[in-house]
Amino acid sequence: MLSPNASRDPELRSAPAPDGVPADTSAPQGRPERPLGPRAPPGLEEALSALGLEGEREYAGDIFAEVMVCGTLPRRALPRTVTPEMRALVVDWLVQVHEYLGLAGDTLYLAVHLLDAYLRAGRVRLHRLQLLGVACLFVACKMEECVLPEPASLCLLGAGSFSRAELLRAERRILSRLDFRLHHPGPLLCLGLLAALARSSPQVMLLATYFLELSLLEAEAAGWEPGRRAAAALSLAQRMLDGTGSGPKPALYSPAELGQLEPCMVRAALRGPAPGRAAIFLKYARPQRQGTSLAAARLLRRPQPGPP
Incomplete structure (x- = not known):
């Protein structure tokens, strides 16, 4: 199994504790670099029911805000020792x-x-x-x-x-x-909610999951909100498989808000099983995942319609 070099030296050293994600994410105006989160769309209660949360209809708006309107990491560069x-x-x-x-x-x-x-x-x-x-x-x-x-x-x-x-x-x-700040509604949960809202097919969901997992390899993706990252993966998968404008889509993010994210996922998918970045490609190339990574590479090399 591929692994970075490691040796037994003294324990990890770090700078002082980070700012962390603020507990109150309801006041984004204090963080100008983070855009306002989307409002709860129509059909949210039905989408939660599709995810097995039919007993939470009373708290649908709160669940949506917690999952989709989530703070990002501080926009700081990686340490100089880590590329x-x-x-x-x-x-x-x-x-x-x-x-x-x-x-x-x-x-x-x-x-x-x-x-x-x-x-x-x-x-x-x-x-x-x-x-x-x-x-x-x-x-x-x-x-x-x-x-x-x-x-x-x-x-x-x-x-x-x-x-x-x-x-x-x-x-x-x-x-x-990290001051025990471990809770983080991840983009995978956001993807499930957005796919339920859009009533996406299983094939679209699988391809979007692949794009979303590929984004883990990209350092820049750490600065993206989980909901926006999930929306970019779902939008890209929907457009590749079903074409522009097919199927109901909740207008939670504009094309401009997804414009930076989709190209990053496309580059990662076209990179293929590059040294040190092959695990996700090989994982989704298996029959259990319907050869999704291979199909994605073929589809991305064809001319694709632009975003609506």
């Missing part, structure tokens, strides 16, 4: 570990979110990057999974590059630096 390529290498390895352990989809998105939050908190030693990634996955498992992987198993998957004691020490440091 986007190094970050992508760690995320690619986490995708392999996540699939090998059979973890829930939300666990992967939360792990990458915690990794990005920690990287934007301060300095990280390059040879500790793999340890940081697996520690973020371990914390995410405690938030999302019913059965936790054993720390010893995670150490074995790391090819012995860190010990159990180092893993637990890294976990404590993550919790401290």
Whole structure:
């Protein structure tokens, strides 16, 4: 299994604790770099029912605001010791570990979110990057999974590059630096809600999930709101499979708001199984996922209609 170099040096070092995501996301006017979130659209209660939340109709608006109108990470660059390529290498390895352990989809998105939050908190030693990634996955498992992987198993998957004691020490440091702010409605949940609102077909949903997972490899995607990232993946998949204007679509985001996101996902899909970024492509090339990555590459090489 591909993994970054790692050695047994002192524990992770970091700068002071990050600002984190503010608890109050209802006042975006104080954060000019973040656009206002969308309002609850018609058909929201029915969409929640399609997701198995039919008992939550009374709180439909609150659920939508919590999931879709979610704060982003502070817009800071990666530490100078970590390049986007190094970050992508760690995320690619986490995708392999996540699939090998059979973890829930939300666990992967939360792990990458915690990794990005920690990287934007301060300095990280390059040879500790793999340890940081697996520690973020371990914390995410405690938030999302019913059965936790054993720390010893995670150490074995790391090819012995860190010990159990180092893993637990890294976990404590993550919790401290992030001030225990671990809750994050991920883009996968947003995608499910948007797909239910748009009544998307299973094929569109599968392709959108592929595009959304590809965005995990891109460092710039950490600065995108989860709802907007999910909307870009769904819009791109809908346009590729069904054509412009087919099927009901909730107008939550304008084409301009999705304009930066879709090209990033297209570039990642056309890159194919590049070294250090192959796990997601190979994962979605399997028959269990209907060869989605192969089909996406073929479709993207054809002339596509523009956004409405």
